[in-house]
Amino acid sequence: MKREVSVVGAALLAAAAILGFGSTAAALTFGVPSTFDNTCTRDVTQPLATWLRALPDGTSTTNRTVVLFPPGCYRIDGTLELFNRHHIALSAAGAVGTTQLRAMRDAPRGTARAQLQLNQGNDIRVTGLTMRGSNPDGGGYSGAFEHDHNVAIMGATHVRLYNLNLLNAHGDGVQVSPGGNWNAQGVGAAIPGDIRIRGSVIRSTGRHGVTCTACDGLSVESSSFDLIGYHVFDQEAEAATWPTRHIRLVGNRIGSVYLGFYAGVSGYSFDVSDIVIAQNVMTGARRTCFPAIAIGSPLISPKGVSITGNDLLSLTGAFFLTNASNAQITSNRASGQGSCNGPGGAVVLTGGNTISVTNNVFYEAVRDVDIMAPVTNLVRSNNQLR
Numbered sequence: 001m002k003r004e005v006s007v008v009g010a011a012l013l014a015a016a017a018i019l020g021f022g023s024t025a026a027a028l029t030f031g032v033p034s035t036f037d038n039t040c041t042r043d044v045t046q047p048l049a050t051w052l053r054a055l056p057d058g059t060s061t062t063n064r065t066v067v068l069f070p071p072g073c074y075r076i077d078g079t080l081e082l083f084n085r086h087h088i089a090l091s092a093a094g095a096v097g098t099t100q101l102r103a104m105r106d107a108p109r110g111t112a113r114a115q116l117q118l119n120q121g122n123d124i125r126v127t128g129l130t131m132r133g134s135n136p137d138g139g140g141y142s143g144a145f146e147h148d149h150n151v152a153i154m155g156a157t158h159v160r161l162y163n164l165n166l167l168n169a170h171g172d173g174v175q176v177s178p179g180g181n182w183n184a185q186g187v188g189a190a191i192p193g194d195i196r197i198r199g200s201v202i203r204s205t206g207r208h209g210v211t212c213t214a215c216d217g218l219s220v221e222s223s224s225f226d227l228i229g230y231h232v233f234d235q236e237a238e239a240a241t242w243p244t245r246h247i248r249l250v251g252n253r254i255g256s257v258y259l260g261f262y263a264g265v266s267g268y269s270f271d272v273s274d275i276v277i278a279q280n281v282m283t284g285a286r287r288t289c290f291p292a293i294a295i296g297s298p299l300i301s302p303k304g305v306s307i308t309g310n311d312l313l314s315l316t317g318a319f320f321l322t323n324a325s326n327a328q329i330t331s332n333r334a335s336g337q338g339s340c341n342g343p344g345g346a347v348v349l350t351g352g353n354t355i356s357v358t359n360n361v362f363y364e365a366v367r368d369v370d371i372m373a374p375v376t377n378l379v380r381s382n383n384q385l386r
Helices: 010-021 045-053
Strands: 029-031 039-043 065-069 072-075 080-083 086-092 099-102 113-119 122-127 130-132 148-154 157-162 165-167 174-177 193-198 201-205 210-212 215-221 224-228 233-235 243-250 262-264 271-278 293-295 303-308 319-322 325-330 333-335 345-350 353-358 361-363 367-373 376-381
Touching: 045 080, 099 113, 113 130, 130 148, 148 165, 210 215, 233 243, 262 271, 271 293, 319 325, 367 376
Parallel strands: 029 065, 039 072, 065 086, 072 099, 080 113, 086 122, 099 130, 113 148, 122 157, 130 165, 148 174, 157 193, 165 201, 174 210, 193 215, 201 224, 210 233, 215 243, 233 262, 243 271, 262 293, 271 303, 293 319, 303 325, 319 345, 325 353, 333 361, 345 367, 353 376
Antiparallel strands: none
16 A cells, blocks of 8 residues: 655644654654545554554654544554554544544454554554544443453553543453563563553443553553443453552542442552552442452552542442552542441551551541551551541
8 A cells, every 4th residue: 555644734743742742853754544434434454554564663752653643533343553663653633532543343252352452562652542442332341342442552661642532442441461472470471661641531441441460660640531331440460470560540530430440459469569549539429339449459469559639439448458568548538438338447458567547538437447457557647537
């Protein structure tokens, strides 16, 4: 297929810089050719993937290859994959939300799919696009379609997802998982790292908003979530050597969610550490007896957990920590109490050491902390019960 290089004016280059491309003066900029149907009438997954593969990588973070998608709807019934690409940026050429990559039919049951898949590679930016799956608005969880995502990041590093609309996935809005090949213990996998999701809308997922099955640096900032089928964020290492560390959830707004905000209670415990959950606000009605935040289990011992300045809604106590160490729960406002079986605490601790629960406002709870198994070096002070 003929490659077309778009003529991009100074105003469009300035807009690209605002969207976070950095210096674009020396970058190669390509416009998606008008020969690709952009009315969602025909599936363009394979021809568009072939065209993208023919484009060169950029050479540095200040000289990326920039791909601009004109306004319209590009039908992606399969998976549009970037494999092992470096220094590349995909962006809407028009206003945010005017370009869609959309699945118009369900994937075969039990298979994996994503409107966009970033398989390994480094320094990849995606800005201003809408990815829309085939899950009906508000559609719930289905095990047959749980691996049908908007964006799948598989072992890629230094990824930026900015100002995206991620809608109607049967699975997750963003799935972050390893790439490459590995043995039964997970050795050999390419671990994704330095992933940042910012200023995006994730809505109507059948499963989670964002999942990390292995990540070494994952930040979700200033984004909104609504109609989430399971959890907003799921931390779940799926092999014995895969880390789930350096996680940040900061300044997000959460509407309707079926279970909870943060779930970190499943999977392996190779390195579950350095988790910051701050300045997030939940507004949706409470629906199930799952805490807003639950981290740790008999097999998972999280280290370095900071939960500060959040407004949380829960039927149970809003915070469940199990076998945590060096954790702080500070300056939050939260509803809920106990284990959904009667009066109880706002914070439920099962084991752990060096934990502080301070300066929080707890609504409905009859005490600040329930201790289910001994905790060493627990500090609890200046908590208000209302």
